Amino acid sequence: MSDVLAGLGRHRLVPVVVLDSAADASGLADALVAGGLPVAEVTFRTAAAVESIRVMAKRGDMLVGAGTVLTPEQVDQAADAGASYIVSPGFSREVVLRCAERGVLALPGAVTASEVMAAVDLGVTTVKFFPAETSGGAAAVKALAAPFKDVRFVPTGGVGPKNVRDYLAIPSVHAVGGSWMVPRELIASGDFDQVRRLTADAVALVGREALV
Numbered sequence: 001m002s003d004v005l006a007g008l009g010r011h012r013l014v015p016v017v018v019l020d021s022a023a024d025a026s027g028l029a030d031a032l033v034a035g036g037l038p039v040a041e042v043t044f045r046t047a048a049a050v051e052s053i054r055v056m057a058k059r060g061d062m063l064v065g066a067g068t069v070l071t072p073e074q075v076d077q078a079a080d081a082g083a084s085y086i087v088s089p090g091f092s093r094e095v096v097l098r099c100a101e102r103g104v105l106a107l108p109g110a111v112t113a114s115e116v117m118a119a120v121d122l123g124v125t126t127v128k129f130f131p132a133e134t135s136g137g138a139a140a141v142k143a144l145a146a147p148f149k150d151v152r153f154v155p156t157g158g159v160g161p162k163n164v165r166d167y168l169a170i171p172s173v174h175a176v177g178g179s180w181m182v183p184r185e186l187i188a189s190g191d192f193d194q195v196r197r198l199t200a201d202a203v204a205l206v207g208r209e210a211l212v
C-alpha cells in the first residue's frame with residue numbers, strides 16, 4: 001500500500017476517468033501510458049468500471065484505482081478486479097475498514113477537520129480533498145493541513161491547468177486528481193491521440209519531481 005501511495009506521489013496527478021464502455025479501457029490505458037502518466041482512478045459512476053479496472057490492472061504497467069466508491073461491496077468488486085487504491089468522495093468508516101481488510105489503499109474524501117480526524121482514527125494517512133475548488137481551493141487546503149502535520153491531501157474537483165500548480169505548491173499536497181486530461185467525450189469518441197496529447201501537456205505542466 002505504501003508503494004501505491006509513493007507511486008501516486010511521484011506522478012503527482014491522478015486522472016479521474018469515466019468510461020462509458022469497457023471496450024475503451026485499453027485505448028485509454030495506452031494513451032495515458034504514452035502520455036507519461038500511467039495512473040487512472042476509474043470511477044464507479046458507470047457500469048463499465050469493474051471490467052475497465054480489470055483490463056487496465058492486468059497490463060501491470062499502471063497504478064489503477066477505483067473512484068466514486070461508496071460501499072464496502074464496491075471495495076470488494078474493485079479489489080477483485082485488481083484495483084490497488086480506492087477513492088471515495090467522502091468519509092465512510094465501512095469503506096475504509098473494508099479497504100484495510102482487503103489490503104488496498106483507502107483515499108477517503110475529507111474537507112473538514114472532523115472528517116480528517118475520523119479518517120486518521122482508522123489509520124488513514126492521505127485523504128482526498130473533494131470537491132476542492134468549491135470547498136475553498138488551495139487556501140482551504142493550506143488552512144486545513146496546518147494542524148495535521150502527518151496528513152497528506154489529494155485535492156480533486158475543479159482542478160485544471162490554471163490552478164493545479166497552486167495546489168501542488170502546498171507541501172502537504174501529495175498529488176491532485178482531475179479529469180481535464182481525460183474528457184469523457186474524447187474517450188467515448190475514441191480520440192485517444194488527443195487524450196495522449198492532453199496527458200503529455202498535463203505531465204509537462206506539473207513536472208515529475210517526487211515529493212515523497
Ligand SMILES: O=C(O)C(=O)C[C@H](O)[C@H](O)COP(=O)(O)O
Nearest residue numbers: 016067068089156157158178179
Ligand atoms: O465522484 C467521485 O468520487 C469523483 O471522483 C469526483 C471526481 O474526482 C471529480 O468529479 C473530478 O473532478 P473534475 O476534475 O472537476 O472533473
